[in-house]
Structure formats: structure tokens, C-alpha cells
Amino acid sequence: MRFDTVPKPPAVAARPRDDRGYPVPAITPWEDGRPQFALTDYERSAACARERLCSVCNTLMPRGPVWRVVGGTEAVAIGEALAAGRPYRNMAPTTEGPGHRACMLYASMVCPYLARSNARRRVTAVQGDTPDGLTAHVVRGAARGDAGAVVGFAEYEFGITPTKVLFRFLDPVEWLPHDDADEQLPNLRAELDRIAQR
Numbered sequence: 477m478r479f480d481t482v483p484k485p486p487a488v489a490a491r492p493r494d495d496r497g498y499p500v501p502a503i504t505p506w507e508d509g510r511p512q513f514a515l516t517d518y519e520r521s522a523a524c525a526r527e528r529l530c531s532v533c534n535t536l537m538p539r540g541p542v543w544r545v546v547g548g549t550e551a552v553a554i555g556e557a558l559a560a561g562r563p564y565r566n567m568a569p570t571t572e573g574p575g576h577r578a579c580m581l582y583a584s585m586v587c588p589y590l591a592r593s594n595a596r597r598r599v600t601a602v603q604g605d606t607p608d609g610l611t612a613h614v615v616r617g618a619a620r621g622d623a624g625a626v627v628g629f630a631e632y633e634f635g636i637t638p639t640k641v642l643f644r645f646l647d648p649v650e651w652l653p654h655d656d657a658d659e660q661l662p663n664l665r666a667e668l669d670r671i672a673q674r
């Protein structure tokens with residue numbers, strides 16, 4: 477799907493745009509009037525962590541689960557843990573902050589940097605034992621470099637060091653895998669309907 481045909485959550489529609497019309501996430505730094513999508517701004521990221529702001533739209537995340545987009549390898553690991561009934565704890569901290577469910581569904585479909593990180597991870601994602609049914613399609617998608625999942629976590633922790641802001645995500649409570657991010661469209665539409673009815 478073209479990015480400008482993906483429906484936007486209201487708070488995302490209110491974000492500034494780049495020259496092509498891409499909404500600029502809250503944690504993206506600007507240099508000379510241009511958003512640097514591949515980078516994460518330290519101060520903006522620290523503010524999101526401290527104030528429980530969504531890393532995409534910069535508005536408050538209510539108490540309860542938070543969401544993020546995970547790439548191929550991590551998506552497979554989480555899916556396998558959930559299928560086996562094992563607790564999953566992402567022991568490796570990440571600089572990618574949490575967000576609203578709608579914002580992360582949207583980001584999974586339009587953010588080329590998430591797609592790129594999936595591509596980097598794909599080699600290890602297809603190694604190992606034959607996956608179970610739950611994760612098999614994620615592994616197939618990972619082989620093409622476009623698989624991932626939008627995952628809800630019960631809680632997150634953060635640490636602010638002098639140079640970076642690191643997040644750790646605890647206890648997955650929702651698991652929305654995709655072979656191709658366009659498959660998230662029905663989930664995004666349903667979530668936007670739900671928001672509109674509040």
C-alpha cells in the first residue's frame with residue numbers, strides 16, 4: 477500500500493510532515509528543517525519515557541498495555557514463547573519506545589525504517605527448528621524480510637543513560653503477526669473505529 481492511503485490515527489494526522497507527506501514520529505530528530513527518520517532524538521525519547529508519551533504521536537498513553545512493532549527475529553521468538561506457554565521477556569533493551577495500539581499498527585504499515593530493520597534481521601529468523609503453526613507464517617515472511625508483529629506488552633521499563641534512552645518490554649499480552657505489513661490494515665481500521673466511538 478502507498479503510505480498516503482493508510483488511514484491515520486487522529487493524533488498521527490496532527491503530526492508535522494516531511495516533504496513527501498510522511499508524518500514525522502515524536503522521537504525523530506530534525507536537522508536543518510528535515511526529519512532524520514533513521515535516528516532517535518535523545519531528549520524527545522527521554523520525554524516520552526518519563527511522561528509516558530507515545531513515541532509516534534507524542535500524546536499520553538493510558539495505564540495498561542503499550543505496543544511496539546517487532547521485526548522478524550524477535551517476532552519469531554515472542555510467537556514461539558507464547559505458543560509454548562513460556563513467559564517472554566525481551567532481555568535485550570531497545571532504543572525503540574512504546575506507543576498506542578493504533579499508532580503502532582499505523583507505523584508497522586508505513587515506516588520504512590521498521591521494514592529495513594526487519595530486513596537486517598531476516599537471516600537468523602529462518603534458521604533453527606521447524607516452527608510451530610503460530611509462527612510458521614512469520615518465519616516465511618521473515619525469509620522475505622517483511623515479516624514482523626505488532627505486540628502489546630503489559631508494561632515497560634526504561635533507563636536513561638547520559639547518551640541513550642533504553643526500553644525493555646515485559647509480558648506480551650497481544651500478538652498480531654504479519655507476513656507483510658499490509659495485512660495489518662483490518663486491525664488498524666477496527667482500532668480506528670473503536671477510537672472514534674469513544
Ligand SMILES: [Zn+2]
Nearest residue numbers: 530533576579
Ligand atoms: Zn500514539
